[in-house]
Amino acid sequence: MTEERSKTIAFVVYPGLTLLDLAGPLQVLTPLAVAGYRVLTVGERATPHDTDTPLAITPTHTFADVPTPDVVVVPGGAAPTLRAMADERLLDYLRTASAHATVLASVCTGALLLGAAGLLDGRRATTHWVMRDQLAALGATPVAERWVEDGPVLTAAGVAAGIDMALHLVTRLEGADIARTIQFAVEYDPEPPLGPLDWSRAPHAEFGALRSAWLREGLADHPDLLARLGGDSVA
Amino acid sequence: MTEERSKTIAFVVYPGLTLLDLAGPLQVLTPLAVAGYRVLTVGERATPHDTDTPLAITPTHTFADVPTPDVVVVPGGAAPTLRAMADERLLDYLRTASAHATVLASVCTGALLLGAAGLLDGRRATTHWVMRDQLAALGATPVAERWVEDGPVLTAAGVAAGIDMALHLVTRLEGADIARTIQFAVEYDPEPPLGPLDWSRAPHAEFGALRSAWLREGLADHPDLLARLGGDSVA
Numbered sequence: 001m002t003e004e005r006s007k008t009i010a011f012v013v014y015p016g017l018t019l020l021d022l023a024g025p026l027q028v029l030t031p032l033a034v035a036g037y038r039v040l041t042v043g044e045r046a047t048p049h050d051t052d053t054p055l056a057i058t059p060t061h062t063f064a065d066v067p068t069p070d071v072v073v074v075p076g077g078a079a080p081t082l083r084a085m086a087d088e089r090l091l092d093y094l095r096t097a098s099a100h101a102t103v104l105a106s107v108c109t110g111a112l113l114l115g116a117a118g119l120l121d122g123r124r125a126t127t128h129w130v131m132r133d134q135l136a137a138l139g140a141t142p143v144a145e146r147w148v149e150d151g152p153v154l155t156a157a158g159v160a161a162g163i164d165m166a167l168h169l170v171t172r173l174e175g176a177d178i179a180r181t182i183q184f185a186v187e188y189d190p191e192p193p194l195g196p197l198d199w200s201r202a203p204h205a206e207f208g209a210l211r212s213a214w215l216r217e218g219l220a221d222h223p224d225l226l227a228r229l230g231g232d233s234v235a
Numbered sequence: 236m237t238e239e240r241s242k243t244i245a246f247v248v249y250p251g252l253t254l255l256d257l258a259g260p261l262q263v264l265t266p267l268a269v270a271g272y273r274v275l276t277v278g279e280r281a282t283p284h285d286t287d288t289p290l291a292i293t294p295t296h297t298f299a300d301v302p303t304p305d306v307v308v309v310p311g312g313a314a315p316t317l318r319a320m321a322d323e324r325l326l327d328y329l330r331t332a333s334a335h336a337t338v339l340a341s342v343c344t345g346a347l348l349l350g351a352a353g354l355l356d357g358r359r360a361t362t363h364w365v366m367r368d369q370l371a372a373l374g375a376t377p378v379a380e381r382w383v384e385d386g387p388v389l390t391a392a393g394v395a396a397g398i399d400m401a402l403h404l405v406t407r408l409e410g411a412d413i414a415r416t417i418q419f420a421v422e423y424d425p426e427p428p429l430g431p432l433d434w435s436r437a438p439h440a441e442f443g444a445l446r447s448a449w450l451r452e453g454l455a456d457h458p459d460l461l462a463r464l465g466g467d468s469v470a
Contacts, residue, residue: 011289011290013290018262019258019261019262020258020259020261020262020421022258022290023254023255023257023258023259023262023288023290024255024258024259026254026255026288026289026290027253027254027255027258027288027394030287030288030289039288039289040289041289041290048283048291048293052265053258053261053262053265053274054246054261054265054274054275054276054294054295055246055248055257055258055261055276055292055293055294055295056283056292056293056295057290057291057292057293058283058290058291058292058293059289059290060289060290060291108422128422129419129422146424146426157422157424158420158421158422159262159420159421159422159423160398160421160422160423160424160425161422161424161426163395163425164425164426164427164428167427167428167429168428171428171429176429179428179429180429180436181438181441183427183429183432184364184432184437184438184442185393185394185442186255186393186394186395187343187363187364187392187393187394187395187396187432188394188395188425188427188432189381189392189395189396189427189431189432190395190398190399190423190425190427190431191381191396191399192399192402192418192423192424192425193399193402193403193406193414194402194406194411194414194415194418196424196425197418197419197422197423197424201415202419203416203419206416207419207420
């Protein structure tokens with residue numbers, strides 16, 4: 001495949017992200033290299049970044065190296081992702097990339113970063129269930145689905161939903177046959193030992209308290225943003 | 236929680252592993268820190284390691300730092316994992332750890348590393364479906380289940396099965412309530428866009444060719460091991 005025909009898929013890395021938000025879709029999309037895609041990871045710097053697990057990760061490229069990816073995937077996280085909502089270098093990267101990219105994807109609270117960059121205006125979108133209501137403050141219409149497509153914007157629900165979204169994206173880009181082959185490769189045949197989530201038992205109080213703590217911690221230096229995302233109710 | 240009561244969960248890192256084999260269970264087990272566990276990652280060196288995706292990973296500790304974990308989790312991979320079957324430092328780590336650990340877990344072809352260390356003798360075990368028959372050559376009884384427990388040995392099927400296994404392990408260690416809370420935290424409510432795997436459509440020929448290539452590449456310097464794992468049929 002010639003250089004000008006190959007498409008680039010860039011996964012955005014920043015400090016403190018939720019590892020599985022990144023690793024699930026990255027594992028699913030990496031095999032697209034055999035279909036001619038350049039699959040890579042980008043950060044402000046190509047040095048080790050902490051995650052929310054005891055593992056550091058190093059992207060292959062910097063933002064400057066890959067200014068015009070065709071597909072951008074933004075993982076989420078807890079307080080560090082809220083902090084990243086005020087990271088102008090990251091937001092500038094997303095805005096610049098959005099002018100060229102045909103797919104702007106997020107996993108979990110990565111949607112809040114798309115929103116902070118102004119890329120969710122008037123879009124239907126989803127995110128981690130704990131943060132779903134916050135999307136409205138960023139101009140989006142929150143939707144309770146596993147993944148949501150609206151034009152170039154493709155948002156997934158929390159963490160593990162990135163795997164489902166990525167398989168959908170493979171189907172959209174290259175068809176169901178390769179998506180099915182990848183699903184066999186990663187043996188994605190889920191058997192949650194306690195069954196699927198029973199949403200009638202969702203621990204709203206416990207996670208609501210976590211949300212308040214994440215907002216206060218992540219947006220401590222940005223009272224306007226804190227107030228916009230529900231700071232009044234969490235102060 | 237006092238130091239002597241806290242239990243250590245160590246995830247083994249080595250060059251070229253399959254990222255999601257590690258990241259799925261690591262994301263699920265990391266929250267056990269709030270229950271007093273030390274959750275960490277160990278490698279021969281605490282410097283960046285390549286994975287099978289465009290992302291490098293750095294463990295928090297070296298093998299020497301954590302000689303007696305209570306729980307060991309070994310991720311798998313393709314040719315690099317087969318190569319690791321002859322990595323005596325890694326195998327020594329597993330053997331030494333096995334004298335103390337109450338759980339020896341693997342994801343995907345990580346089971347081949349447990350087997351190479353002599354830890355699957357007479358055990359029922361599973362691994363990635365493409366490599367399942369190879370377990371018999373390592374003294375195990377291959378089982379086609381999502382995860383298999385036999386004494387201290389807990390093996391998962393391929394890649395994404397590590398998430399299911401890890402949630403089961405949380406239940407075993409700390410009960411179903413915390414496992415359910417973690418399942419909500421990682422929003423593990425799978426909706427594979429093409430549905431669950433239809434095993435009647437498994438691409439045996441295509442993945443059989445891959446298996447042969449992985450065995451030849453990974454075990455090129457170890458003809459005895461290559462012959463033992465099916466080298467005769469792949470030569």
